[in-house]
């Protein structure tokens with residue numbers, strides 16, 4: 001009897017003024033059977049990593065529109081690694097130019113989703129990627 | 142002497158003082174929050190490793206004071222937990238918060254948003270916050286919540302605040318397992334009469350009227366005091382029985398948390414006047430029974446093939462209670478093996 005759910009932290013780093021997009025993604029992931037922890041606006045990288053650790057999530061999803069992704073995203077990654085959470089599936093979304101996508105994907109981000117992304121696509125990606133990872137590790141955490 | 146986890150209150154050490162490959166129990170005793178988080182995941186998943194770790198830590202369980210916080214959605218429970226935690230941290234080295242929210246019965250998913258109101262506590266090295274989805278089946282939620290509290294307790298946390306939305310039996314069972322139960326109401330949303338209908342007053346050790354800054358709070362306090370008075374004076378009660386206080390607070394403004402903390406401390410002192418051991422024993426018994434039921438259900442119904450036997454009997458046209466009699470008789474006769482196929 002070992003029913004593992006996919007646990008996801010959806011977080012908004014930085015100074016964005018609204019979180020409609022993040023909330024939409026959170027509810028779509030919920031509708032795909034995931035347990036989604038949402039922490040609200042204006043999260044620092046430390047707060048995000050701290051919450052990820054306390055909640056023992058499988059996935060961290062960052063959403064940002066302010067344009068500060070190149071300074072904030074890598075800092076979130078660093079804070080996760082500092083806490084021994086380098087193996088968390090780290091994804092992001094927002095208005096992120098192609099060059100930055102390439103850079104972030106070489107810095108520990110598994111995937112970045114542009115502003116026009118269909119949210120269903122994000123859910124399908126997370127499910128497929130988690131299935132792949134769990135198969136590779138025998139599914140035990 | 143109590144052995145405390147080193148590093149728990151040293152901000153620099155709380156993250157990962159031990160290499161992740163060290164055994165979980167060791168990391169836990171060293172104050173690694175990540176280890177606590179993983180142990181709670183095992184509890185949620187009903188993973189057998191949970192019991193293995195807790196066996197060694199058993200002597201450490203029982204030191205934390207457990208406060209249940211329940212009430213209707215929107216009453217301000219998360220806000221209150223946040224403010225109460227802030228207040229309590231002045232005198233307590235460590236607090237744990239467990240916030241339980243319902244899973245969708247259709248998709249099994251959950252949106253857990255209680256942390257939004259607790260973000261000021263997120264980076265406090267003396268606080269651990271965990272969100273838990275109800276996953277609701279067979280009272281497994283109450284089991285997982287108690288297990289999570291035991292894990293925090295073993296970790297060395299001094300006080301645990303457990304938030305649940307007071308709607309169903311499962312949530313009721315969870316708070317009933319804590320030491321002091323706060324039922325939180327607010328003017329408008331959950332008026333006193335509704336609350337009594339829902340039966341949540343029965344479980345309260347302290348009644349909290351939140352949003353005292355809003356109109357109608359005084360009225361609600363009076364209604365509740367009257368309800369408590371009626372309940373406590375209609376039947377004979379033992380000498381020294383606990384009388385449920387009603388306290389008005391404004392969590393949003395951080396007002397009157399001291400009054401609330403006073404009532405919690407008084408309730409604790411009351412239990413510690415020779416009552417605590419018996420109360421906790423009966424709660425522990427309920428927990429053990431819950432786990433036994435879960436195990437038997439899994440061993441007999443699922444692995445033991447009872448589900449198939451029942452299906453076959455029903456398909457054969459037998460009446461439901463006939464089927465029940467047959468299966469119970471088979472179990473009691475030792476005619477069901479948990480190893481798979483039924484004995485010949």
Ligand SMILES: Nc1nc2c(ncn2[C@@H]2O[C@H](COP(=O)(O)OP(=O)(O)O)[C@@H](O)[C@H]2O)c(=O)[nH]1
Pocket residue numbers: 212213214215216217218219220221258351352353354355390391392393394
């Ligand atoms: N006016 C007023 N609003 C409050 C107070 N405490 C909480 N709230 C608000 O009540 C709403 C629900 O609060 P929340 O803590 O999420 O309630 P929960 O669902 O019971 O956990 C939020 O909008 C809070 O800001 C209070 O003392 N006064």
Ligand SMILES: [Mg+2]
Pocket residue numbers: 218219220255304
């Ligand atoms: Mg809440």
